[in-house]
Amino acid sequence: MTADAANTPARQLYFCVQMMYLKNDIPAYRATYLGFMKNLRETLPACRDLLDAANNHVSGGALYQALKELRKLMKCEKELLATNLQCR
Numbered sequence: 655m656t657a658d659a660a661n662t663p664a665r666q667l668y669f670c671v672q673m674m675y676l677k678n679d680i681p682a683y684r685a686t687y688l689g690f691m692k693n694l695r696e697t698l699p700a701c702r703d704l705l706d707a708a709n710n711h712v713s714g715g716a717l718y719q720a721l722k723e724l725r726k727l728m729k730c731e732k733e734l735l736a737t738n739l740q741c742r
Contacts, residue, residue, distance in 0.1 A: 663694050664701075664731040668724040671708070675717040687712065694727075701730045 660669035667690040674683045694705055704727040711720035 662728070662731055662735075663690065663697060664724065664728045666690055667694060667708075668721065668728060671712060671717060671720050671724060674712070675721065680712070680715065680717075698727075698731060698734065700734060701727055704730060 655665065655669050655672055657669060660666045667687070670683050670687050670690055674680050674687070677683075691705060691709060695702065698705070704723055708720045708723035708727065711717070711723060
């Protein structure tokens with residue numbers, strides 16, 4: 655994913671973890687990552703299980719597995735946004 659494609663909160667988190675993975679440097683992105691996690695926990699409470707799973711992988715250094723969970727999160731976010739837009 656490119657920085658330009660990170661245009662939703664879940665995509666921003668995915669991009670951040672992707673950078674951790676590609677640069678092999680979790681500490682450099684930790685503060686940004688924690689900010690995105692906090693924001694998503696507040697805005698997407700229905701996706702808490704996916705956030706927890708991804709966070710457990712990041713904490714354990716399993717970044718590829720975290721990216722897999724975050725793909726599910728992006729799908730969840732997309733579905734929730736589509737539902738909310740239809741209700742307005």
